[in-house]
Amino acid sequence: MSVKIAVLGHGVVGSGVVELFYKNKKSIEKHAGTEMDVKYILDLRDFPESPYADKFTKDFNDILNDEEVTSVAECMGGVEPAFTFVKSCLERGKSVSTSNKELVAEKGDILLKIAAEHNCNFFFEASVGGAIPIIRPLHRCLAANDIDKVAGILNGTTNFILTKMYNDNMPFAEALRLAQELGYAEKDPTADVEGHDACRKICIISSLVFGKHVYPKSVYTKGISDVELCDVAAADVLGHAVKLVASVRRTESGKILPVVMPTLVSYDNVMAGVNDVFNAVLVYGDGIDCTMFYGRGAGKLPTASAVLGDVIEAVKHKVTVFSQSWESAEDDSFIESVDELKSFWYFRVPYDSEIDGVEAYNHDDGISFITTQELTFAEAKAKAEKLSALAYMPVL
């Protein structure tokens, strides 16, 4: 019997899912162990030229009420109407695989609970790191580890901009304009540039690894819009690349601390070499020490690859995969205050500053150095004020 799939949304990712499915249908069916076909594509627009024109519908109920459809790919983006559609599908026992990070970050706990109640699955590999397998490795391959920290470059747009600043000495505004021209950044780039996109992704990772839903509003998030060229250049001299790092760690108090901030990454760390639109995720555990997953974090076929990987898993699994889920959080008391973030820190201070006992780099825009001791964010802020610091960032 052939398994029937529906694809919600025919934008970049949704059309990629259909394209990649038909390109590799034979081997996909071999991996799934059954024949498969796309029965519906949901979109409000018309696509009369599409080779799959006969599959399009504008009515979600066609999909919901068709019992033949057992697996759904949600590629619409945004919380609504995606949430209502996904919820309805899961309530009918149809598994859903999504690329929608906003949906998972805001409503993941609710949707996972509904999936479990209806013996189906809510999968979201594509919501973090695009093509990079990270969700499944975290809860399956690394299941024997006590994972205490995850840190990643989770936004391709900002990594492209920072790479241009570094490689071509291009100021932020110019690099952003180039990213927009190349289609890597939206017309309104706020979600990428201010770190909101990376924040949603670290929320999903935090929830999965530590077992309780972390909402974006609980996460201290600072983007790259005030990262200056002189700091990127000074960091280089000090042996580091500046990256927008989204991370989460377990603190000494047993709480967790998710945070998104421009961060210095040592050239000794393989993540410093992750450039352009590529993403990477470092996972630290007591068995593995440190593992990194790297690849294209966005784009039509890379994201479609992750969605389809999930669809194949959903077809194979007749029961809920309970290891890939988390509980709702009653409050955010399990989240540590960002003031407690412990790190070495990069500082740029005025020439006349008193900075004894550190190797400092004097340049046109001040004196740059990295602290020789770890400080909390609160302590770093106090130090920054005392020294009238021109810039300061944590070091990974």
Next chain:
Amino acid sequence: MSVKIAVLGHGVVGSGVVELFYKNKKSIEKHAGTEMDVKYILDLRDFPESPYADKFTKDFNDILNDEEVTSVAECMGGVEPAFTFVKSCLERGKSVSTSNKELVAEKGDILLKIAAEHNCNFFFEASVGGAIPIIRPLHRCLAANDIDKVAGILNGTTNFILTKMYNDNMPFAEALRLAQELGYAEKDPTADVEGHDACRKICIISSLVFGKHVYPKSVYTKGISDVELCDVAAADVLGHAVKLVASVRRTESGKILPVVMPTLVSYDNVMAGVNDVFNAVLVYGDGIDCTMFYGRGAGKLPTASAVLGDVIEAVKHKVTVFSQSWESAEDDSFIESVDELKSFWYFRVPYDSEIDGVEAYNHDDGISFITTQELTFAEAKAKAEKLSALAYMPVL
């Protein structure tokens, strides 16, 4: 009901499996969805001081005949008696998870067939790349892709030696001695240094990705023992790192070409930054473009992490995972001759050589350059002979 496990072998990896299991028992049981315990540890030696002394047995039949034992971790290494033991376990329907690359490379097809016939699993995540999740991502997460090439740094010992040659200008023999002192290389380093270990691992990857068993004897394998310092230095000037790369690709003829050779990796490729004992695997597919998996390729707890991840999967899966298997090969006619290996090539030639039209680097030991066109290995060999080349290597 508690699932009972047996661990075959109490060497580095086997003892790591027991240690990591008891360290993280609670969360491992949560991931597996059931209580678990180690009932037997098989080793011919005595471990009277071990906290698990009561679990040791010298008689494999204790394990084989105990119906309570449903999942076995094989960490003995070598083909025999591992093959006989694993075969017997699978025939009784006991799933086996192994770290034994020699066993998988030589007997994988046979053991996978027996597992399928007895509705259990033969898992081997730990046999390639140590802690790095690569086997499961290849056949699950990337299942929607047509994978046409995999290339990796699959041996930590040789990568450590090449890193020392590069970073510290240390000749091969001295770097090997240091690796032996640090416990990274065996007293007889042949298996690592001559590429046999990397060869076994690329055989396993080739078999999984392309579906037919590839034997080590079918793979052209060249180690690093004649890589010279001057070539490592010249490659650097030309923008490349020298790495022992094990790769497999589908060729234009539809055959596959697995090969192990010292290879130049461009600094633009994130794999060039993989240093010391770390391993990395690049996977190329039509959906993902390129993805990299990075981590510790060997060692007690990293390898134990991978074995235990498999044990947890084996406990969760009540049926054979058919996507993680391959067929026996009647002959090696599906393997392309290494003479057809197409690549750009690095050459070092004597001073008086006629080399027009390439950017060449003159140094104390000759002239180094990279070809401007791809050549087959056969063509490169002919060119090397014509130019009386002092060294030549492919470029990834």
